[in-house]
Amino acid sequence: MEEEPTSACLKAWGRKTSARRLCLVHGYKGVKFQNWARTYGCYPEMYYQPTSVEEIREVLALARQQNKRVKVVGGGHSPSDIACTDGFMIHMGKMNRVLKVDTEKKQVTVEGGILLADLHPQLDKHGLALSNLGAVSDVTAAGVIGSGTHNTGIKHGILATQVVALTLLTADGTVLECSESSNAEVFQAARVHLGCLGVVLTITLQCVPQFYLQETSFPSTLTEVLDNLDSHLKKSEYFRFLWFPHSENVSVIYQDHTNKPPSSSANWFWDYALGFYLLEFLLWISVYPSPSQPLQEKEKQGEG
Numbered sequence: 001m002e003e004e005p006t007s008a009c010l011k012a013w014g015r016k017t018s019a020r021r022l023c024l025v026h027g028y029k030g031v032k033f034q035n036w037a038r039t040y041g042c043y044p045e046m047y048y049q050p051t052s053v054e055e056i057r058e059v060l061a062l063a064r065q066q067n068k069r070v071k072v073v074g075g076g077h078s079p080s081d082i083a084c085t086d087g088f089m090i091h092m093g094k095m096n097r098v099l100k101v102d103t104e105k106k107q108v109t110v111e112g113g114i115l116l117a118d119l120h121p122q123l124d125k126h127g128l129a130l131s132n133l134g135a136v137s138d139v140t141a142a143g144v145i146g147s148g149t150h151n152t153g154i155k156h157g158i159l160a161t162q163v164v165a166l167t168l169l170t171a172d173g174t175v176l177e178c179s180e181s182s183n184a185e186v187f188q189a190a191r192v193h194l195g196c197l198g199v200v201l202t203i204t205l206q207c208v209p210q211f212y213l214q215e216t217s218f219p220s221t222l223t224e225v226l227d228n229l230d231s232h233l234k235k236s237e238y239f240r241f242l243w244f245p246h247s248e249n250v251s252v253i254y255q256d257h258t259n260k261p262p263s264s265s266a267n268w269f270w271d272y273a274l275g276f277y278l279l280e281f282l283l284w285i286s287v288y289p290s291p292s293q294p295l296q297e298k299e300k301q302g303e304g
């Protein structure tokens with residue numbers, strides 16, 4: 001990875017001493033970006049990890065000068081090439097602070113690059129929590145709203161519905177304060193921004209009082225779950241089911257609020273050895289066609 005501290009900046013801004021002072025941000029050449037699953041990757045021409053709004057503004061100014069496109073990346077968990085670019089890439093990992101916790105309104109304002117995994121313990125200190133989460137928390141606040149990340153529960157919206165305000169830095173360097181009452185149309189669009197409206201600098205999230213969930217899981221069949229989907233959705237606040245490919249088997253999971261204190265029924269053998277590693281191995285095997293499938297296909301063709 002080759003560091004390109006200020007040369008691109010100097011080229012763009014000229015070599016005057018006063019201009020050099022403007023060159024705050026260090027960019028890197030030769031960085032390979034890959035998404036979490038390593039299914040997509042790219043080589044951005046320049047890779048930046050800004051630490052302030054001024055530094056992001058500088059990257060945008062350079063991009064305008066050099067007619068480059070800019071992509072922002074958060075946790076890089078999107079299973080598509082949505083964050084990829086051969087232009088300038090801005091990684092928001094250093095803009096990851098909690099800026100304000102309003103315990104009265106139960107709202108938290110964070111920088112867009114904060115990982116939800118880092119936000120949870122901060123909310124915990126104030127007795128607060130996010131009402132709904134996706135399956136993993138190594139994702140950023142701006143990233144999850146960018147792609148319409150959702151969890152489960154018929155009464156819960158996607159994570160972006162927890163956003164009450166955000167600030168957006170647009171391509172020309174303007175900061176837009178967005179909420180239901182200010183730049184309302186941009187706000188609605190930015191709640192699933194797909195990374196194409198500007199740089200999401202800060203986000204204010206509506207939280208809820210901290211709560212405990214009790215999980216119940218049981219086996220069922222795909223047919224049963226699909227036939228009784230409405231009933232399952234009503235029975236549990238956070239209902240989900242996991243389907244085992246090439247089979248009728250599903251694992252149904254109900255999660256509901258409880259006042260019971262957390263119990264430590266965790267068991268390494270069941271939870272990790274079988275529940276994680278063996279399951280992951282079986283799922284990996286299951287992506288290959290079942291040996292009985294071609295036979296079934298042949299039988300069907302024979303019937304036809």
Ligand SMILES: Cc1cc2nc3c(=O)[nH]c(=O)nc-3n(C[C@H](O)[C@H](O)[C@H](O)COP(=O)(O)OP(=O)(O)OC[C@H]3O[C@@H](n4cnc5c(N)ncnc54)[C@H](O)[C@@H]3O)c2cc1C
Nearest residue numbers: 074075076077078134135140142143146147149150195200
């Ligand atoms: C193991 C795993 C489990 C998952 N589980 C779920 C799940 O349960 N439910 C679900 O809905 N999804 C799930 N996802 C998908 C994931 O939640 C989304 O892809 C989410 O967008 C990832 O967030 P991120 O911070 O990694 O964003 P990235 O992938 O880095 O970026 C997503 C988009 O946001 C843009 N972006 C990021 N930060 C900014 C910013 N500051 N300003 C402007 N644009 C920005 C990017 O350009 C891109 O367009 C899962 C993914 C993985 C790998």
